[in-house]
Amino acid sequence: MSVVKKKINGIKKIIAISSAKGGVGKSTICANLACATSKLNLKVGILDADIYGPSIPQLFSINEKPITDGMILDPIEKYNLQLMSIGFLVDQNVPMIWRGPMVSSAIKTFTNKVRWKDIDVLFIDMPPGTGDALLTFSQEIQIDGAIIITTPQKLSVNDANRGIEMFKKLNVPIFGIIENMSFIKDKDNSVSYPFGKDGALSLINKHNLELLANLEINDELSKSSDIGIPLLESDLNSEISKNFLKIAEKIKSKLYN
Ligand code: ADP
Numbered sequence: 451m452s453v454v455k456k457k458i459n460g461i462k463k464i465i466a467i468s469s470a471k472g473g474v475g476k477s478t479i480c481a482n483l484a485c486a487t488s489k490l491n492l493k494v495g496i497l498d499a500d501i502y503g504p505s506i507p508q509l510f511s512i513n514e515k516p517i518t519d520g521m522i523l524d525p526i527e528k529y530n531l532q533l534m535s536i537g538f539l540v541d542q543n544v545p546m547i548w549r550g551p552m553v554s555s556a557i558k559t560f561t562n563k564v565r566w567k568d569i570d571v572l573f574i575d576m577p578p579g580t581g582d583a584l585l586t587f588s589q590e591i592q593i594d595g596a597i598i599i600t601t602p603q604k605l606s607v608n609d610a611n612r613g614i615e616m617f618k619k620l621n622v623p624i625f626g627i628i629e630n631m632s633f634i635k636d637k638d639n640s641v642s643y644p645f646g647k648d649g650a651l652s653l654i655n656k657h658n659l660e661l662l663a664n665l666e667i668n669d670e671l672s673k674s675s676d677i678g679i680p681l682l683e684s685d686l687n688s689e690i691s692k693n694f695l696k697i698a699e700k701i702k703s704k705l706y707n
Pocket of ligand 1: 469471472473474475476477478479505630631665666667668669671672673675676
């Protein structure tokens, strides 16, 4: 049975950033990749759909609430991006015990009741895992490409495999895999692999996917999360920023070629 998937008003293309496991750098990558893509003359937005643990407010240092007329929410604009997150709407200190149906209704709010303005590419920071929220999105919304984030560790790779299988079943095109925390460079430029080596390679071979990048463990990147300024906005010339720009170019060519 083929289901007609919805488009979201004001949005031309949608990319889902997904990881089957938490803590692998999905939100950090989503934030920096969105910033990188906006530097390629595209109008970019982020929908933080990580309903259980929204990170976009912290990553962009946003404490204000979106403006609303009671019906429609305006996204918050920062660094030329339009941003929406469940974290803008609820007190960050209140634990969020969302149940399945509530997750679906939150997703509907974000897709139907946000005044997205003329966005070329919306990045969705998906909740980790293959649960309700990911399913609802993938079944109802027209996703143009999914990007899977994993570390080289077996634990993460095994879960990523499940995520890939799910996107495949739902006919969501997978643009590729980003292996995060692949290696660390010491001061003397020697390289070590604290989480193992080539973890994503097995997924690439098994599913015939593209490896979009291997990103290093980088303390500038982790500091930027704590400060709340994406590295792409504070140091465009850093090695890691250049890597994000390269990934953004690849995504752009997959979307428009
Ligand atoms: P997830 O969204 O998968 O839960 P986060 O983006 O919140 O993961 O990242 C988890 C932690 O790891 C954060 O503290 C973040 O700053 C850090 N981190 C992510 N990627 C890197 C990296 N390449 N180098 C250093 N720290 C990283």
